Amino acid sequence: MVSIWARIVAVFHFILLSPPKEQWPDQQPLPASVQAPFSPQVNVQAEAPQPPTPFLPPSAPRASNFTCEYPSLEGYTSCSTYGDRSCWLKYPNSTKQRYDINTDYESIFPPGKTRKYYIEINNKTIRPDGVDRQAMIVNDTYPGPWIEACWGDWLEITVKNNLKTNGTTIHWHGIRQLNTTANDGVNGITQCPIAPGETYTYRFRAMQYGTTWYHSHYSLQYGEGVLGPMTIHGPSSADYDEAQPPVLMTDWAHESWYTKWWDNTIGGKPGIPLPDNILVGGKGTWPANKPSKEFRLNFVKGTRYLLRLINTSVDTSFVFSIDNHKIQVIGADLVPIVPYMTDHVVVGIGQRYHIIVTANPIDGKANATYWIRTQPAKGCDPGGTKKIDPRTGIVVYKDSEPVDLPGNIDVTCRDEPYDKLVPILKWTVGQPSNIAANSQFDIGFDNITAGTSFPANIPRNRFNMYSDTMWLNFSNPTLSQDLSAKQAAFDSHSVVVKEDSKKDDWVYLLVSGTGIPRSGRQYLPIAHPIHLHGHDFAILQQSNEPYRIGGLDLKLDNPPRRDVAFMPSKGYLVLAFKADNPGVWLMHCHIATHASGGLAMQIVENGDQIVLDPFDQKQLSQTCKKWQEWSSNKANHFLQDDSGI
Structure with missing residues (x-):
């Protein structure tokens, strides 16, 4: 059967315009096995090249002891500077032998180290906006701990399920999982759920770089709190001075999403389940229970800050803005893009953006405080959202009451402008193979x-x-x-x-x-x-x-x-x-x-x-055996009332 796509695309291949002028120099990394030549010296033995000194990545907090290490890349050095964040590793005295923003990370990446993490999923009562809520969280924190790696690292993350009545899995959102499909973390598809009391070890390569998140893929569990940020440090398409920790924005319900789902779909309760509040950085305000400290970012005038936005919502897409500030967008999900300027960015559920905010308020007042807004996008869902104050955080130059300057922001439900999302690493899409x-x-x-x-x-x-x-x-x-x-x-x-x-x-x-x-x-x-x-x-x-x-x-x-x-x-x-x-x-x-x-x-x-490699094959089998033992016990049997994901 001839594909309908083939007929459509055949036309487009004739009318494609010539590719635009290169935005970046054409550079490719030197394979790890290749050594650079050294000039001959008389009666002097050349010093063997050494691996790069472990370095603090520029996108890590300055006070962090986290370092990137590439022990097999002899002769390479770190090359990210205040004037050029596009470079990551280079071989001295060469402009070609680099790992940088132009490297085809789909197939080429610097060989890093193996990083091991251990996390536990627990039941706990939390009050992120001042209202007590039974939750399921990671390592007793909400959001869960920040998992960091460097471009090219292997990650080995062991998850223990301490939940009383739920299985769990952890999905590493946006991670390509090249040849590691068993580690994608989707119950019913790539594995059985991790039974209470059991563990599962995920192993995968960080081929991409940027910011993403991890979350449970067991039913509505991530809405109960099983999620956290994840950053793979690497190059950037624009310069910045300092990086802030990831900014997670989410809708939040004071009642379990499991209960809301059951009432609506099984119990016959009319209407659509809606959230009660908005949290930023795991914090929110509630009229009767306002926390002592709201989410805040402390700015110093003239500094260029990298912000990493993540929407971890159940039901709500957001329009993010900072009053009286411009935003430079430099990455969408795990794809570096040609930078563009705007005054707001639409962040759909699951999406991430890297943005740079220069601490120069438009009104020139560097001794003020400005609102951070996460306005629910209008028109995403016919059920709408409850009326929630979108002023969910503050940018502080000097402690004072926030200045209310909302601006004329378009809050329509949509993606960022199609023509603005221009990847640095270019693809030309070929004809389709599927029918x-x-x-x-x-x-x-x-x-x-x-x-x-x-x-x-x-x-x-x-x-x-x-x-x-x-x-x-x-x-x-x-x-x-x-x-x-x-x-x-x-x-x-x-x-x-x-x-x-x-x-x-x-x-x-x-x-x-x-x-x-x-x-x-x-x-x-x-x-x-x-x-x-x-x-x-x-x-x-x-x-x-x-x-x-x-x-x-x-x-x-x-x-x-x-x-x-x-x-x-x-x-x-x-x-x-x-x-x-x-x-x-x-x-x-x-x-x-x-x-x-x-x-x-x-x-x-x-x-x-x-x-599947032997480790993954054995773990798949053992996890299913443990799950079947647990779920077949009538004392542990809880009715599956949704798709499972």
Whole structure:
């Protein structure tokens, strides 16, 4: 069958414009095995090159004792300076032999060290906004501890589950997991849940650099607090003087999201579950219980600060701004971009941005205090949000009452402007290899009658983006099944799409908010933040208009790319990824209640090429055995009431 994509793209390859002028010098790193020549010296023995001295990365706190180490890179030195943050490691007296912002990190990265972390997931009562709340958190802190690594490091992170009545997994959001699909952390897909009292060790390479987060992928658990920031230190596309710790922004509910979900979907409570508050940096204010200290950033006039924004919400996308300040955007998700200036940035659920804020208030007052605003984006969800004060933090030059200067900010639900997200490392997207039947997915809302996969004998509404609504079997993850057969059989509620392509072929996906009407199916006016595991994807088109055949206008020459992008309300989103990472990869809406409602599918990419190393194979088997022992005990049996993710 000839792909509909092939016919569309054949036209675009003739009309592509010439590539723009290079923004950065064309430089490639020296392979670790190659040694630079040394000038001959008479009667003097040349000193052997030494590995780089361990160094404090510029994006780490100045008071930190964290260092980057590259013991196998003899002769290399750190080259990030106040005047040039684009360089990371270089060989002396050479402009070519560098690891820098232009290095193709998809295949080339400096060999670092192995960093080991140990974290525990616990039940605990917390009060981040002054209201007591039973929560599930990491290492007794909310947010969880900041996990740091350097570009090229291996990470080995052991997770212990101390929860009383829940399994858990940890997903490393946006991490490519090249040839390490067993470490993606999705129960029912890449592993069984970690049973209470048990541990699981995740091992993967930090090929990318930038800021991301880790979170539970067990039902709605990350909304209960199982999350934290993660930074892979590396080069930057713009200069800065000082880096602030990651800024996590989230919606927050005073009642468990599990309870809200149950009441709404099983209990028949009308309406849509909504958050009660907004937290920034794990802190919030509540009228009757205002904490003694709100979230604050202390600025010194003239200093250029790197801020790392992360939206860890269940249901809310934010428009971030600082009163009376401009923002320079330099990275989207884990992709460095050509810098651009703005006065606000829209951060969808799961998205991250690197921004630089220069401490020069527009009004020139360097002895004032200014509001940080995280305004819920309007129009993302027909349920809306409760009226919550968006003034969620302060920038302090000198202690004083904040100046209220909100500015004229557009708070429409949308991604950052398509033409502004220009990756430094360029891609040209080739013709698609997949057929039309495996490329178009319509997001609908279905009324489903009771069945063996669903609890309680009542109809319910569930989301659907392909053949069925997702409902995973925790005890039988996809990765434990035989994926080599071309016609491997899967339960319909697993919602599996098999993509068997040659290495580096392109796979196109069209996700639409409209489709063919049918009985019991609705198409809701909702903007869905779509996240794909295992890949950065290229955004070929993003439209607010309904999809129509022949209406595509795809950008193939260096399109924006990231790992979360909005499918606009009533519109469509066209994505493409390179089939270079055999594995089982979840694609889902990152509104957590929508994912719980089944708005997800999984892509089995070149299943016959998936190979687990002995450690991962043994751990997969043992974890499932322990989970089955725990979950089969009637005393531990708790009804699965959602998709599982």
